[in-house]
Amino acid sequence: MAELNGERAGVLRERNCARVIQALRRQGLASRTDLARVTGLSRTTVGSLVAELHARGLVLEEADGRRQGGRGRPPVLVRLDPAAGVAVGIDFDHDRVRVALADLSSTVLAEDCVEIDVDHSASDAIDAALEILAALQASAGVGDAQIVGAGVGLPGPIDRRTGTVGSAVILPGWAGLPARETLAQRLGMSVQVDNDANLGALAEFSFGAGRGLSDMVYVRLGSGVGAGLVLGGSLHHGAVGLAGEIGHVQVRTDGAVCRCGNRGCLETVAGDAAIRALLRPARGHDVSRQEVLELVAAGDLGTTRVVGDAGSAIGRVLADLCNAVNPEVVVVGGELSEAGEPLLAAIREAIDRYALPGAAEVVKVVHGELGERAELLGAVALVTRGTAALALIEEETFVSFGGAVGADSTARRPAGRREVLHAEAS
Ligand SMILES: [Zn+2]
Numbered sequence: 226m227a228e229l230n231g232e233r234a235g236v237l238r239e240r241n242c243a244r245v246i247q248a249l250r251r252q253g254l255a256s257r258t259d260l261a262r263v264t265g266l267s268r269t270t271v272g273s274l275v276a277e278l279h280a281r282g283l284v285l286e287e288a289d290g291r292r293q294g295g296r297g298r299p300p301v302l303v304r305l306d307p308a309a310g311v312a313v314g315i316d317f318d319h320d321r322v323r324v325a326l327a328d329l330s331s332t333v334l335a336e337d338c339v340e341i342d343v344d345h346s347a348s349d350a351i352d353a354a355l356e357i358l359a360a361l362q363a364s365a366g367v368g369d370a371q372i373v374g375a376g377v378g379l380p381g382p383i384d385r386r387t388g389t390v391g392s393a394v395i396l397p398g399w400a401g402l403p404a405r406e407t408l409a410q411r412l413g414m415s416v417q418v419d420n421d422a423n424l425g426a427l428a429e430f431s432f433g434a435g436r437g438l439s440d441m442v443y444v445r446l447g448s449g450v451g452a453g454l455v456l457g458g459s460l461h462h463g464a465v466g467l468a469g470e471i472g473h474v475q476v477r478t479d480g481a482v483c484r485c486g487n488r489g490c491l492e493t494v495a496g497d498a499a500i501r502a503l504l505r506p507a508r509g510h511d512v513s514r515q516e517v518l519e520l521v522a523a524g525d526l527g528t529t530r531v532v533g534d535a536g537s538a539i540g541r542v543l544a545d546l547c548n549a550v551n552p553e554v555v556v557v558g559g560e561l562s563e564a565g566e567p568l569l570a571a572i573r574e575a576i577d578r579y580a581l582p583g584a585a586e587v588v589k590v591v592h593g594e595l596g597e598r599a600e601l602l603g604a605v606a607l608v609t610r611g612t613a614a615l616a617l618i619e620e621e622t623f624v625s626f627g628g629a630v631g632a633d634s635t636a637r638r639p640a641g642r643r644e645v646l647h648a649e650a651s
Pocket of ligand 1: 472473474483484485486487490492
């Protein structure tokens with residue numbers, strides 16, 4: 226019995242450590258008093274937890290520069306030691322793979338990108354990611370033991386119950402693949418997988434245009450049309466990870482057949498391929514995405530009109546979404562968002578026209594602040610903060626962090642995480 230109580234006390238202490246770490250991830254620099262307030266723990270408990278984290282090499286202490294010169298000792302502030310571990314972020318888009326190494330403050334240490342057909346062979350795409358990762362580790366001098374985990378973005382819906390790619394038509398080479406398990410085995414580390422639009426949402430919410438807000442819609446306009454929803458401060462995935470798939474909302478009953486098998490989906494009207502197909506006859510050749518952006522920037526009337534019409538169709542669907550979830554901001558990201566104001570103005574106008582006046586009044590439509598790296602930064606954030614922070618506490622799986630201090634490579638494999646067990650099974 227006493228042993229059991231001891232075990233419980235250990236779990237409780239680890240959870241409280243995770244709470245302090247989570248607070249430091251959010252606050253950056255904090256005094257012990259701040260930490261007690263934010264975590265709801267007593268000042269004494271916080272003091273003892275900080276001492277433990279300090280001994281484990283996870284936090285640094287520094288004097289509060291703002292208070293020097295006053296009477297008495299300046300208060301000591303605590304922050305996470307960014308050097309305590311390295312996070313891997315991998316973003317698979319349809320036609321390229323990006324990989325980044327970041328410290329635990331989410332500062333990117335090294336990143337690279339290669340163009341490859343991701344859709345048709347998961348194994349080739351994973352090989353490419355591994356190759357980039359090895360090169361980045363070599364150039365940044367990061368050893369395997371320093372890596373605490375990887376966040377991975379995929380351009381299709383992920384069934385969160387299984388970590389499996391849910392749709393054969395959207396990502397044919399990955400359909401039914403247990404992506405999280407496969408990636409954990411290949412990378413040899415703890416892996417979290419999410420849909421790319423969700424990661425863009427997480428990044429803009431954590432570091433970009435959605436900072437400090439709690440209800441946000443992120444629309445990703447790239448090769449597809451998708452959205453990530455932040456509701457009440459958390460990413461919303463839905464029952465099987467399909468929340469935010471606005472590209473497949475039907476907007477024309479007799480429209481073109483979509484890759485999902487339905488007709489007249491938003492993507493067939495306002496997606497990248499649809500925009501380029503509309504421009505082809507007038508331009509007399511296949512128009513690339515880059516060329517679309519250049520034509521809009523040069524003020525080409527036809528291209529600006531086509532992009533504006535796409536914005537209207539997207540805004541019409543977003544108007545219904547605004548009625549449904551009442552966001553404070555719609556952040557427009559993805560490569561096509563570089564079309565800028567002609568696109569954003571059309572989205573804004575459609576929301577103003579079709580959403581409930583109260584919902585339309587409150588919502589701002591803004592350009593993403595993180596550009597085409599949003600999804601990659603979101604993948605990093607999966608490891609360093611974001612949803613993982615709360616999940617860590619809920620799952621009592623403190624902490625992919627714990628191992629960062631130990632030279633022993635088994636130390637970075639916290640017990641009880643399913644994806645980690647998969648990694649060990651390899
Ligand atoms: Zn569709």
